[in-house]
Amino acid sequence: MAISNLDLINDCDGFPYYQADPDLYAASVCTYFELRVQDHDYAVGYMLPSVVEVFREVPSWTIDDEDRILTLAGKTTEERSAAIKTTLEALRMTGHFKVLEKWRDELYPVYGRNKELLFNVERCASPLFGVVTYGVHLSAYVRTKEGEMKIWTPRRARTKQTYGGLLDNAVAGGIASGESPWESLVRECGEEASLSEDLVRSKVKAAGTVTYFHIRTSKAGGETGLLQPECQYVYDLELPEDVIPKPGDDEVEEFYLWSVDEVREAMARGEFKPNCALVVLDFLIRHGIITNETERDYIEIVSRLHRRLEFPTL
Amino acid sequence: MAISNLDLINDCDGFPYYQADPDLYAASVCTYFELRVQDHDYAVGYMLPSVVEVFREVPSWTIDDEDRILTLAGKTTEERSAAIKTTLEALRMTGHFKVLEKWRDELYPVYGRNKELLFNVERCASPLFGVVTYGVHLSAYVRTKEGEMKIWTPRRARTKQTYGGLLDNAVAGGIASGESPWESLVRECGEEASLSEDLVRSKVKAAGTVTYFHIRTSKAGGETGLLQPECQYVYDLELPEDVIPKPGDDEVEEFYLWSVDEVREAMARGEFKPNCALVVLDFLIRHGIITNETERDYIEIVSRLHRRLEFPTL
Structure with missing residues (x-):
C-alpha cells in the first residue's frame, strides 16, 4: 500500500483543525x-x-x-x-x-x-x-550535466533512539535558545554534513518555513500523545557535483544521492522521518516537481505545510 | 507611514482565525x-x-x-x-x-x-x-549580468473598474470552470504579456499556492463586506534580458522592470493590488530575499500566505 502525500501530512500534522470539524476540535482540545x-x-x-x-x-x-x-x-x-x-x-x-x-x-x-x-x-x-519548538532543515541537491535533479538524502543511524534508520533531510537540527536560525544552520551543516562554512554562507538560500502540529507516537520514543507544534526554517543548497556531504558525527549512517523518483518512492514506503517528509514535499512543490496536475491534494498539502500555530511564535 | 508586510497580509487576509481569538471568530461567523x-x-x-x-x-x-x-x-x-x-x-x-x-x-x-x-x-x-475562487499568478523576473534580480511589474490600466492604477503581478487571471490552472496560465501569458506559448510551456515553473480569506472593501468596487476566499496558483518565470513583456490587451498600462528594492518600496507605499502584494511576498520568501533575519513577522507571514480555507477546495 503506497502512502499518499496527504497521508504523510496527516501523520505529521495530526492535531485537528477547528474549521474542518468544530466538534472534533472542541472534543480534542477540551481534553x-x-x-x-x-x-x-x-x-x-x-x-x-x-x-x-x-x-x-x-x-x-x-x-x-x-x-x-x-x-x-x-x-x-x-x-x-x-x-x-x-x-x-x-x-x-x-x-x-x-x-x-x-x-x-x-x-x-x-x-x-x-x-x-x-x-x-x-x-x-x-x-x-506542548510548546512550539524551532529547527532548521536544509535540502541539498545537485543538477547533473544532463539537467536531472538529484537530492542528497541521509539515513539516520540505526542506533539513534528517535526515528533510527529513517531517512532525513541533508541537514536538520533544533535551534537552541539564544541561537539564530542562520547560525544554527551554519553550525549543523558543518557537524552533520561536513559542509564548509564558506560554502554554506555563500550558497544556502532561505526558502520559508514548514509548520505543523504533531501528536507524538511511539516512533518518537517516550510518552505517546504528547503535543509538539513545530516551526522548521527551510533552506535550499544547490551543490556542485564534486561536493559530497559526509557525516561529521555519528547521527548519520550514509548519504545517498537520489533521483527525485527514488526520493518519492521512499516517501511512499514511509521511510522518511515524518517531519522530514514534509520538508521534502515543500521542496518538491517550490521547485515545480509536485504540481496540481500530478497531485490530487495539492491545495490542501500546500496549506497544511504552513499551518498557523495556535500559540505565539518568534 | 510605511506599510509593513504584515499590514499587507492583514489587508488581504482579513477574515478572523478561530485560534487567534475564538470569541471574535464566533462573533464574526455568527453574523x-x-x-x-x-x-x-x-x-x-x-x-x-x-x-x-x-x-x-x-x-x-x-x-x-x-x-x-x-x-x-x-x-x-x-x-x-x-x-x-x-x-x-x-x-x-x-x-x-x-x-x-x-x-x-x-x-x-x-x-x-x-x-x-x-x-x-x-x-x-x-x-x-462567498465561495472559493481560483486564479493563476505569474512572477516574471530577470537576472542581470551583474547577478541582480529584477522583477517585471505591470501597472493596471487606470480605467479598470477594480483596483485601477495599482501594481500587479506579471500575469494574473481567474480560472474559468473547465479550464486547468496550467492552460489558464498559458492563455493569460499570451493575452496579458505577449509571452510566446513555447517560452511559457518550457520555462515556467509551478511554485505552490497562495491562499487567503478576503473581506471586500470599496477598492474592489460593488458591495463592501462580501467574503472572498481565494486560491492563487503561483508560477515563476525567469526571463532572458531581451524578452520584454508587452501588454496584449488594454488591462495593463505599462510594464516596469524594477529592482527588488523598488518593488518593496512600492509595496510599503500600498501601491500593489492587495492579493498581488501577497504573491510578491511569497516570491521574495521562496527566493531567500525576505528572511527571518530581516522580517520580524516571518513565521506569521509564511503561514498566512497559505491559509487553510474553511470550505472544500479543488
Missing part, C-alpha cells in the same frame, strides 16, 4: 490543559492531563481544574526558567517521564505574544509542555 | 449565513444576511433563519447551475447588486468535499456567495 505563565492570559502550549497531574502541589505551579489551566509562576524570564529547571531536575531524578531520560542539557526558548522570551526549557521536556 | 447545496451538510461559502434576504421566497432557494443557512436546490451539477443562473439573471435585470453590473459571461466552479463540481456560477456573482 488538554493550557500551559500559561503568570500574568499572561493566553496559552503557550497544550498538555495532557496525565502530565499536568504530576505538577499538582509542586512549588511554582498552579492548576486550575475548572478552566483546565496550568500556570507557571515567576515575574521574569529568569524566575520562570529557574522554576521550570528545578521542577524538571526533580522529575528527572524520580524517573517519572520517559522523555526526560534523553536529557540533553540544551535549552529551547518559549516566546510570548510580543515575541519576548517567556522562559527556557530543557529540550527533551518541551513535548511535556 | 453570516452558510451557503449549502441540497443533500450536502456543509458550507461552501459564507454570505451576508443582507444578501441572503434577497433570496427569500425565490424558487430553488431555502432559508433556514434559525441555523442561518441558505440552501440551493438541485440534485445534479446541471440543475444547480441552471437554478443559480436563472436567479442571477433576474437579479441582474432588477439591478439589485452592484457587483452584477460587471457581468462577464464567465463561469467559476464551486467544488464539494469529494472534489466534485457542485455548480458553476457567473464570475462577478461569486463574492455574493
